[in-house]
Amino acid sequence: MKILTGNDLQSGAVTWWDGATWSLHVEDSADVGEHGEDIAARENAARRVVSPYVIDAEQSPDGIRPAHIKERIRALGPTVRLDLSLKPADADAGMWVI
């Protein structure tokens, strides 16, 4: 599947296109198919996101998982500071990245 990601203009936070707006959680991502570039251009122009781009991902039993490790780390947060990640209570969250 293809999903769309970028950063929030004001906070810089990693965001994911859920089909209608931008979510902090990769699990909310919508499959944008062939429309990613069009959505990215529209959202970028509206200043709702910075530098959006399309990435490959797969629908795993545990949810949507970006194909590349860099995007998985973006989706989680720094693996060495899980307390600052989106899953601070999950001590094994880092394993999801690898």
Place this chain on the structure above:
Amino acid sequence: MYQYDSYDQALVDARVADFRDQVRRRLDGSMSEEQFRPLRLMNGLYLQLHAYMLRVAVPYGTLSSAQMRMLGDIADKYDRGYGHFTTRQNIQYNWIKLDEAPDILADLASVEMHAIQTSGNCIRNTTSDQYAGAAADELVDPRPYAELIRQWSTFHPEFSYLPRKFKMAVIASETDRAAMRLHDIGVQIVRNAAGELGCAFYVGGGMGRTPMIAPLIREFVPLDQFITYSEACLRVYNRHGRRDNKYKARIKILVHEIGKEEYSRQVEEEFAHLLTQGIEPPTAELERIKAQFADPAFEAGASDALDRSDPDFALWIDNNCVTHKQPGYIAATISLKPVGGIPGDASSDQIRLMADLARDYSFDELRVTHAQNIVLPHVKKADLYTLWQALDVAGLGTANLDQVGDIIACPGLDYCSLANARSIPVAQKLSERLAPKQQEIGELKLKISGCINACGHHHAGHIGILGVDRKGVENYQLLLGGCEGADTSLGQITGPGFDEDGIVGAVERATDYYLAQRENGERFLDTYRRLGMTPFKEAIYAPNSVKNGEPANG
């Protein structure tokens, strides 16, 4: 230490106001990201893997207590309670909000700090010896000359759009503690046969994807001409440096391609021309700067006695303290490398504590080192035990300077958008694995980069590690034999790479082999240089531990 005059302060304040307006225009939509990006980068604001990252300049690594305290306060007020000290003697914050960035710059300006020229193709923050002004072996304090470079290079109109970024280092000791020859320009203050002080210029060094050791371009430039000579070096580079290929745009490529003789010839020609133009700053300005780096009021006759009865304290003295030029004093390094910790990170509370301790025990002064530690440069030996106790309680008393646990590591793929692999987890595992052998191993500089840009200085590590992306999987190359000192050398790759656990085992095998083979007094680097790569490689890739380059039981 240097204090801003009205020109410095006005310049920094004006930049804050400019950036505040630029951020406002970006947020209200009157400026696109394409228009805004170069402006934010000129103020050290990057968009990294998880958020905006602000890189704050620490000129030649020198900080006052008030500045250090502000860095701690910024970590709490605008970030997530910590900062990361970098290999360029700066500090970075990882979780900055765009609309708050101008307020941070204003807070920094209130303590004579900024983030100007911490990004972009300009002359970056000048680095120096972390023991400057304290070292027993220095000819003079190099920082006034680094400060003069700062003033000359700040907003220099001719050098704001160089072919590529440009890094300078200034030292004044025979012992190079600033990796001087791995900079675009390395300046070493020397004394000539006539007893006069001047500068030796090394030009065209650097790490990155094409590591090079800077050749000596000129043995002696009089101190009252060193800005003019620097300008000549930059002008030739700016004229001929490649702008068509960013990977060949650094000055090291130019010097290598046209040869140091031709580069020197052009610099001499330009230098002769510039001498007729009178561009050197007035001597009075240098003297004004030098006066601000005068020695603090050391106590005459201070005792050199140290009570070493506490073994942990004695170990810390032996490992983390160096001789001071003033009897009765010592320069103490605070390691930001606890066992299993994140190299270079310090919490806001730790940052403020170090500020307070500098105020109480080091004449209000601290230094950031390129090895991502903090130095209290002027500690009276009589105060040392009290100081160490305060550090130890706060997790800042680790006794491992220049040892295998004192690992340089870039932020890597945990934070950096350029990285290919994570550096920090590898550093943490190595730190934990090798901690029991650390004292036995002795001096061993271990440096880890998460990509070829080499922010972790892996080329200069006695043991270096480079993280690469192998078909979407982190992989780590091992290098041996690098060194950043007076005998600068570049590490050589051992062979096939390893996965995250495998690289830990490989480094351990290299250190075990060293321990088995070393002769009297040899450091790891000495043994490696004596024996060469082959036996180390055989030990690292021994059949019972590695199969086809991959760890079998690493």
